Amino acid sequence: MYAFGDLKIVASCDIGALGPKEGRPIVYFWSPLYAVLGGLFWVPLVLVYVLFKENRRPAALWILLPAAGLYGAFSVVAALADMPSDVRGLFISIINTIAVSFCLVWLLAGRIGGRHRFVTAVLALLIFAGMAGLALLNIEDSTNMAALAIFTGVTFAVYTIALTIATLLSRRRMTGLRFSLWAIPGCLIGTAIPFSVILIIEMMQYPDAGIVWQFLLQTLVGAAFFYAALLPFLILFFVNGFWRQRFEAICLRKKAAVSETTELPPQV
Numbered sequence: 001m002y003a004f005g006d007l008k009i010v011a012s013c014d015i016g017a018l019g020p021k022e023g024r025p026i027v028y029f030w031s032p033l034y035a036v037l038g039g040l041f042w043v044p045l046v047l048v049y050v051l052f053k054e055n056r057r058p059a060a061l062w063i064l065l066p067a068a069g070l071y072g073a074f075s076v077v078a079a080l081a082d083m084p085s086d087v088r089g090l091f092i093s094i095i096n097t098i099a100v101s102f103c104l105v106w107l108l109a110g111r112i113g114g115r116h117r118f119v120t121a122v123l124a125l126l127i128f129a130g131m132a133g134l135a136l137l138n139i140e141d142s143t144n145m146a147a148l149a150i151f152t153g154v155t156f157a158v159y160t161i162a163l164t165i166a167t168l169l170s171r172r173r174m175t176g177l178r179f180s181l182w183a184i185p186g187c188l189i190g191t192a193i194p195f196s197v198i199l200i201i202e203m204m205q206y207p208d209a210g211i212v213w214q215f216l217l218q219t220l221v222g223a224a225f226f227y228a229a230l231l232p233f234l235i236l237f238f239v240n241g242f243w244r245q246r247f248e249a250i251c252l253r254k255k256a257a258v259s260e261t262t263e264l265p266p267q268v
Contacts, residue, residue, distance in 0.1 A: 008025045008026070009026045010024075010026075045100050054110055057242075062236055063243065069232055070099055071095055071099065090139075090144050093138070094152065097131050101128040101152070105127055105250070106243070106247075107246075109246035113249025114253055114254060116253070125156060131152075132149055159226070159230065162183055162189070163250075164186070165182065165189060166182040170182045179234065183230060187227040191226060196215075
């Protein structure tokens, strides 16, 4: 059963003769649109598969596997760490936003790739910003909204820098192993740059040498996290010919066929 409108919430507990068993009722308005907003977030992902011919094939579904793995890994960590429900909900929103945005970029690689790197980056940024905007519709707390926006922006910056560095350093001899190895310093540098901005802001407010060591540790941990999340996608890009075309469209600026089924052989 689904209810909406003015809902009365009453907390009750049987405490015997110590006092009233029920607290003061709280009236909360629940709009039927709230349920629609929750599903609205997934509409772009569905439309990309339905509307674009190049994605109407089984190979296009493989991109969802690394994204699902990221969500599954977080669920395990959250369960082991006994993470509070509100914090867990925030991180789920962040992970969903980043994972879906990342999938959309590669699903649309044949259309946004093959251009100047700056143009491709701007188009990818618009995708990330759009998905973050949809995610924010389901968040009411301003602190959580800021956290989602900042984390999404930092993630986009890290992966843009990391992929650019790895591409430039392995361009002469592009293999999956070579690119994946160069992605390690790429993620480290990509993480250090936005984290440095945060460090400068903190140093201006709280000058303390200990913050520098904290920054170094956070950078290493952050880079390890970003690389671990990126690696399954890189494996897919170099093992599956369908996805290698899209990888080359984004990173090597090659035109990818959007209406043909041509697939490149695996390259590891």
